[in-house]
Amino acid sequence: MKVKSILISQPEPTSEASPFYSLAKNLKIQVDFKPFIKVEGLTAKEMRQQKIDLSKYSGVVLTSRNAVDHFFRVAEEMRFHVPDAMKYFCQSEAVAYYLQKYIVYRKRKVYIGGKSFSDLKSILKKHKKERFLLPSSNILKPEVPTLMDELNLDWKRTTMYQTVSCDLSELKDVQYDILVFFSPLGISSLYDNFPDFKQGKSTIAVFGKTTLEEAENRGLKVDIKVPTPETPSMTMALENFIKENK
Incomplete structure (x- = not known):
């Protein structure tokens, strides 16, 4: 051949x-x-149907650059001003670095894991008093919610974007x-x-x-x-x- x-x-x-x-x-x-395949963001209307109030959360768990993009997109569409006190828990250095697209890095509380989501375990454990929001796609690796539940965290998943087939x-x-x-x-x-x-x-x-x-x-x-x-x-x-x- x-x-x-x-x-x-x-x-x-x-x-x-x-x-x-x-x-x-x-x-x-x-x-x-x-x-x-392509990534499509959910609209503010679709987000409101999930009954998510962004103001109720003090920490955001970010597993990818898509999660970063769509968290800030939804916040803007819902006219929510992300407070300076918001804490960001990033799965990897790449995600944390990308976060600089939206925030002044040195003035915010950013926590970084390693390569896999489990590397965030010890960091999340130290911040159990926070209320965590987990922006994700319609597809989420099982180990993510498993770990969050294992740590008995106060957390909520919200689907902000989805992966769909291209034409x-x-x-x-x-x-x-x-x-x-x-x-x-x-x-x-x-x-x-x-x-x-x-x-x-x-x-x-x-x-x-x-x-x-x-x-x-x-x-x-x-x-x-x-x-x-x-x-x-x-x-x-x-x-x-x-x-x-x-």
């Missing part, structure tokens, strides 16, 4: 230094990008040698758009265990699985596969 075209189910990279561009150039193949109708009659997926939702979007999708001769590449599980549950044959000790990145795995099947 000679690979001539690859579809990456993500937005096109903004940096020219993306390894996908190098892959396309070095191997002289076509690499296209198309996001299969992929323009791909209906387009064929690619390799389809690349990075999340279970990307696989779901494929079938939301094309319920009768048949893999045919297309090779499927997936990143992550949950993506692999979703692909296999859908009956797809996965030939490229990332990460592995030999191929920790998707571009490396794609390059090896293409060279081996040249």
Whole structure:
């Protein structure tokens, strides 16, 4: 099988230094990008239906940059002035750094975990007197509410945004040698758009265990699985596969 075209189910990279561009150039193949999923914010009206009063909370638990964006978006739409005394509990340094888009970092109380949500445990435990708001999408990792409940915190989850399938109708009659997926939702979007999708001769590449599980549950044959000790990145795995099947 000679690979001539690859579809990456993500937005096109903004940096020219993306390894996908190098892959396309070095191997002289076509690499296209198309996001299969997108994030949509709930309106202020939809938020009010959840009966969330932002003024009742003294701490915000932020698990992603999307959570940061939509917390401040909703606050603005609901005409709620976020007080200077608000405390921010960020899952990672990346989330905390992104928070500077909305606040003067050095003048606020910002607490930072590590890589996973469990790294916030000791920090949250020290602030048990706070009332916590957890802005999230319609999909939330189970360990998040489990940990919050385990600590007996006074907390409330609010859905401020949701991940939905993109319209992929323009791909209906387009064929690619390799389809690349990075999340279970990307696989779901494929079938939301094309319920009768048949893999045919297309090779499927997936990143992550949950993506692999979703692909296999859908009956797809996965030939490229990332990460592995030999191929920790998707571009490396794609390059090896293409060279081996040249």
